[in-house]
Amino acid sequence: MEHLDALHSLLEADRWCERVRAQRDHLPEQTELAEVEAQLRTLLAALKQAQAVHDPLASAYQAAHQSAASLVERRDRLRKTLDTSTGGARELESITHELDSVTNAAAEAEDVELSLLLELEPAAQQVDVIKGQAQPLVARRADLQATIAGLVETLNEELASLLVDRDTRSRAVPEPWRARYEGAAKRVSGAGAALVDAGRCDGCRIALSPLDLDRFKATVSGELMECPSCGRWLLP
Numbered sequence: 001m002e003h004l005d006a007l008h009s010l011l012e013a014d015r016w017c018e019r020v021r022a023q024r025d026h027l028p029e030q031t032e033l034a035e036v037e038a039q040l041r042t043l044l045a046a047l048k049q050a051q052a053v054h055d056p057l058a059s060a061y062q063a064a065h066q067s068a069a070s071l072v073e074r075r076d077r078l079r080k081t082l083d084t085s086t087g088g089a090r091e092l093e094s095i096t097h098e099l100d101s102v103t104n105a106a107a108e109a110e111d112v113e114l115s116l117l118l119e120l121e122p123a124a125q126q127v128d129v130i131k132g133q134a135q136p137l138v139a140r141r142a143d144l145q146a147t148i149a150g151l152v153e154t155l156n157e158e159l160a161s162l163l164v165d166r167d168t169r170s171r172a173v174p175e176p177w178r179a180r181y182e183g184a185a186k187r188v189s190g191a192g193a194a195l196v197d198a199g200r201c202d203g204c205r206i207a208l209s210p211l212d213l214d215r216f217k218a219t220v221s222g223e224l225m226e227c228p229s230c231g232r233w234l235l236p
């Protein structure tokens with residue numbers, strides 16, 4: 001029964017192809033990559049939130065720092081002017097008055113600067129912590145992407161050579177079995193034949209009725225039947 005052997009051989013080749021496809025499409029690295037990407041998305045959302053707190057504080061601190069620095073500079077200049085002044089009493093009084101008010105303003109500005117700094121520091125730390133958590137994940141993501149690309153390429157090469165072998169085996173199946181095998185293979189996107197395992201078609205896993213099971217037992221003669229559920233050849 002040449003056609004039966006040829007169909008078994010083709011089924012074997014298709015199952016190898018299915019295994020390699022399944023391996024390629026369900027890489028454990030792909031699962032890990034999805035987890036890493038989910039973690040990164042969570043961290044990115046947290047980073048945006050932390051930056052929304054940090055960034056306005058940082059600009060407010062910058063502004064406060066500049067305004068305190070210019071007041072301090074003005075105060076120091078006035079002190080120097082006062083120390084070296086040769087002017088009259090009225091002029092000295094006016095400088096002293098200005099110095100007092102600038103000194104007060106500088107002290108207030110420095111207080112504002114300090115309180116902003118105290119708020120800014122934990123906010124900046126929060127941003128750094130999140131970036132620190134993301135860094136190894138970004139590196140892991142790149143590793144996984146490279147590994148997956150390599151594995152997919154290798155498995156695709158393997159699949160290509162299996163498909164060449166599969167086509168040779170397909171051409172060895174005589175008609176009409178070949179055409180019907182290929183028709184079923186196209187419909188189910190896999191092997192076009194199946195075996196019967198514990199009363200079930202092992203292609204679609206659906207149990208055969210007692211009547212069909214009796215019919216199947218008679219196919220050892222070479223008169224094949226198709227699975228009533230999925231249409232694959234049921235090979236004895």
Ligand SMILES: [Zn+2]
Nearest residue numbers: 201204227230
């Ligand atoms: Zn079936």
